[in-house]
Amino acid sequence: MNPPLLRTPLYDLHLELGARMVPFAGYDMPVQYSAGVMAEHLHTRAKAGLFDVSHMGQVRLCARSGLLADAARALEALVPADIVSLKPGRQRYALFTTADGGISDDLMVANMGDWLLLVVNAACKDADFAHVRDALGATCDVDMLADRALIAVQGPAAEAALAGLNPRAAGMRFMDVAELELAGVACIVSRSGYTGEDGFEIGMAAGGAVTVARALLAHPDVAPAGLGARDSLRLEAGLCLYGSDIDLTTTPVEAALEWSIQKSRRPGGARAGGYPGAAIVADQLADGTTRRRVGLRAHGRAPVRGGADLFADEAGTQPAGRVTSGAFGPSVGGPVAMGYVAADHATTGTPLFASVRGRLLPVTVTAMPFVAPTFRR
Amino acid sequence: MTVYYTKEHEWLRVEGNVAVVGITAHAANELGELVFAEARDPGTTVEQGDSVAVVESVKAASDIYAPVTGDVLAFNDVLTDDAALVNRDPEGEGWIVRMTIADAGQLEGLMDKATYTALVG
Numbered sequence: 001m002n003p004p005l006l007r008t009p010l011y012d013l014h015l016e017l018g019a020r021m022v023p024f025a026g027y028d029m030p031v032q033y034s035a036g037v038m039a040e041h042l043h044t045r046a047k048a049g050l051f052d053v054s055h056m057g058q059v060r061l062c063a064r065s066g067l068l069a070d071a072a073r074a075l076e077a078l079v080p081a082d083i084v085s086l087k088p089g090r091q092r093y094a095l096f097t098t099a100d101g102g103i104s105d106d107l108m109v110a111n112m113g114d115w116l117l118l119v120v121n122a123a124c125k126d127a128d129f130a131h132v133r134d135a136l137g138a139t140c141d142v143d144m145l146a147d148r149a150l151i152a153v154q155g156p157a158a159e160a161a162l163a164g165l166n167p168r169a170a171g172m173r174f175m176d177v178a179e180l181e182l183a184g185v186a187c188i189v190s191r192s193g194y195t196g197e198d199g200f201e202i203g204m205a206a207g208g209a210v211t212v213a214r215a216l217l218a219h220p221d222v223a224p225a226g227l228g229a230r231d232s233l234r235l236e237a238g239l240c241l242y243g244s245d246i247d248l249t250t251t252p253v254e255a256a257l258e259w260s261i262q263k264s265r266r267p268g269g270a271r272a273g274g275y276p277g278a279a280i281v282a283d284q285l286a287d288g289t290t291r292r293r294v295g296l297r298a299h300g301r302a303p304v305r306g307g308a309d310l311f312a313d314e315a316g317t318q319p320a321g322r323v324t325s326g327a328f329g330p331s332v333g334g335p336v337a338m339g340y341v342a343a344d345h346a347t348t349g350t351p352l353f354a355s356v357r358g359r360l361l362p363v364t365v366t367a368m369p370f371v372a373p374t375f376r377r
Numbered sequence: 378m379t380v381y382y383t384k385e386h387e388w389l390r391v392e393g394n395v396a397v398v399g400i401t402a403h404a405a406n407e408l409g410e411l412v413f414a415e416a417r418d419p420g421t422t423v424e425q426g427d428s429v430a431v432v433e434s435v436k437a438a439s440d441i442y443a444p445v446t447g448d449v450l451a452f453n454d455v456l457t458d459d460a461a462l463v464n465r466d467p468e469g470e471g472w473i474v475r476m477t478i479a480d481a482g483q484l485e486g487l488m489d490k491a492t493y494t495a496l497v498g
Contacts, residue, residue, distance in 0.1 A: 037435045038410040228409075228436050301413050301457070303433050328412040328435045357431065 008054035009149045009209040017224050025122035027055040030226040037228035041330040044195060044233055045371070048155035049225030050216055053194075057125025058145040058203060059132060062115040065139075071116050074136045075109065080252060080275045082262035086111045091175045091190050093260050095252055096128065101280035102248040103255065104131065106240065110177040110190060117177075117188065119150070119201075121242045149209035154199030154233070156374065157221035162189070162200055165215055169200065174375040183215035184208075194230065196237025196373045235336055236329045238295060238368025244306055245293065245324045245338055251277070253284035254340065256293045261285070291321060292346040295368035296354070298335035298361055303328045304354040310341060311353045316360050320345045320352050329370055336370045337363070380468075381444065381484055382493035388468055389444040389487065396445060397472050398429065403497045405467040409434045411460040416441075416452035416474045423449060423476070425483055430473045432463060444487060447477035 005028040014021065019030035030052065032040060043049055063070035072083040081094035091110040095103050105124040110117040120128045125144070133142040153161055162169035165182040172178060172191040180189045185208030193199040204212055216222050231241070240246045246255045264270045267282050275281075298304050304326045312318040326337030337354075345352060348367045353360040381389045386404035390397040405411075416430035423429045423443040430441035430452070453472050455462055463471035478484070488496070 031436075032409065036409045038412075041435065232435050301460075302415065303413060303438065305438065328433065330412075330435060 006055070008052055009206040010052045010054060010151075010213055013210055013213055014052065014224075019224070019226060022227070024227060025055055027122065029055060030224070032226040032228045033224045035223065037226070037232065038330050040223065040225035040229035041232050043223050044155045044225050044229060045197060045331050046155070047221035047223070048153055048157035048161055048199070048219070049195075049229060050213065050222050051152040051154065051225050051230055052149075052213075053152050053201070054149040054209065055122035056150055057118075057120040057122065057128060058148050058150065059118040059120065059125075059129055060115055060141075060143040060145055061118060061132065061136070062141045063139060064141060066114060068111065068114050068116070071140055072111075074140050075116060076265070076271060077274055078132065078135055078276065079107075079109070080261040080265050080278070080281060081109065082264045082271075083109055083116070084271065085262075085264065088113050089177050091177045091192060095257065095260060096131065097252065097275055097277045097281070098248060099276045101251040101277035101284070103242075103246045103250055103252065104128070104248060106242050106246060108190070108192065110188075112177065112188070123243060147206045148203055149206050151202045151204075151209065151213055151216070152193050152199060153202065153216055153222065154193045154195040154197045156198060157219070158197070158199040159376070161216050161219040161222050164219060174198075174377045183211050185212050187212065191376065194237075194239055195233035196239070196369050196371055197233070198374045198376050232327050232330060235325055235327055235338070236331055236370045237373065238338065238370065240293075241325055250293070250340070251284055251289065252281055254289045254291055254293065258285060288343060290343055291340045292343055293324075293338060294341055294346050295366040295370060296323065296326070296337040296339060296352070296363045297366040297370070298337070298354065298363045300361060301334060302356055302361060303335040304337045304356055304361065304363060306337075308337075308339075309355045310339060310363070311355065311360060312345060314353050314360055314362075316353065316355060323354060332370050338368065341365065380490060381487035382490065383442070383444050383487055384496065385442050386497075387441060387444050389484075390472075391478070391484070394478055394481075395450065396447065396476050396478050398441070398444060398474050398476060399472040400432065400441060400463065400467055401493070401497075402467045405464045405471070408432065408439055409436070411463050414456040414460040414463065414473060417449050419449050419451055421449045423447065429476065432460065432473070441473055443476065445476075445483040446479040448479075450475040450477060
């Protein structure tokens with residue numbers, strides 16, 4: 001028997017807004033509202049969508065010395081990103097790696113001045129928390145911030161919506177993090193997201209979530225958007241979904257995420273290696289990999305979904321890889337997908353064929369993102 | 378004009394010995410805006426319950442099951458460029474396939490409108 005589904009602090013608001021709820025990572029979550037996935041996706045790119053992402057894990061990491069530098073150095077034993085040079089009020093994308101170079105989760109790390117805030121995937125949060133506590137607990141306090149909510153507001157109208165509640169939001173740039181009061185609620189706001197749009201992610205104590213969500217939804221350009229639109233938006237933006245596009249079997253280099261390994265952590269850098277699987281990743285940084293995550297555009301209108309096999313030839317005799325996620329991209333106006341292909345097929349423009357219901361459909365390896373990002377850098 | 382319904386949320390309209398098949402308004406609403414539709418090739422024989430067509434939303438692909446055994450005659454080609462017609466007029470212009478009815482006796486196992494409406498509430 002499955003345990004009962006958990007509810008986020010916005011559960012009742014979702015029902016009031018006409019959400020269709022589905023189980024996701026142990027939570028009862030809104031997959032869409034009455035507008036539907038297509039409309040919610042397009043509204044987010046045109047105006048702004050409000051997403052409940054309270055199911056994600058928020059972990060506080062604080063060195064017992066009280067020094068941020070000690071927490072940063074400690075975390076670098078688990079992730080290949082440069083945390084030490086992450087400035088106060090800044091956030092960075094990172095990966096938890098495994099001893100064989102795989103990825104056990106992707107996360108955001110924010111420098112909160114004297115502690116680090118880690119935001120991790122819902123399905124991985126218990127394992128991530130145990131991983132960090134077991135590895136760093138001797139020198140750091142590691143706390144799961146369980147009684148908190150997280151709301152994302154994404155799209156070109158997001159800045160106006162937040163600035164209406166606190167003008168300081170408008171002064172933030174991409175990947176800035178600040179403690180701001182919104183609608184009388186103390187929030188941790190980052191200018192970031194998972195849609196390729198400018199936008200904000202807003203954490204607050206669970207008790208303040210409905211107040212903040214209602215204040216943001218009161219802006220005429222903000223409409224609720226569900227997990228369905230979140231998935232098609234992130235796919236158009238070329239962003240990985242943990243468990244589909246990256247997992248324990250994919251390395252950072254295979255996944256084309258080496259941009260998240262800063263120079264200081266690479267061979268020859270000031271703090272090279274030192275994270276799980278570092279030797280394997282270093283070799284792959286130098287020599288490349290036999291497969292690579294790429295974007296794929298289908299020529300017709302038939303969506304190519306995750307799990308579809310890819311071939312180099314129309315007869316389907318030469319395997320080339322596999323699709324890991326795919327959908328119809330509402331803003332692109334056609335099917336978009338990503339997947340892993342053999343290195344010799346990974347060049348942009350390479351024609352391939354995807355097996356869909358027994359037919360081989362032509363696709364082209366395409367640079368990602370599929371839509372131009374609008375981050376305020 | 379007799380229309381039958383299935384528990385898989387297809388409808389079937391009998392026109393002589395031909396069946397016009399689509400999905401119900403309830404199903405179209407549940408699936409959300411459709412972005413793609415295609416059917417088995419004309420001439421293909423399908424058994425009752427086999428997949429005769431596929432409709433896709435942004436999120437997912439869904440099979441349309443043959444309500445009866447028969448041969449596929451035609452796909453509604455309008456849907457090739459405008460699959461969302463199924464959402465706008467699911468039980469009219471948004472029909473999906475025309476097929477023969479090999480055994481009219483199978484119709485007796487399908488639901489009438491009142492029974493289907495009671496099923497979906």
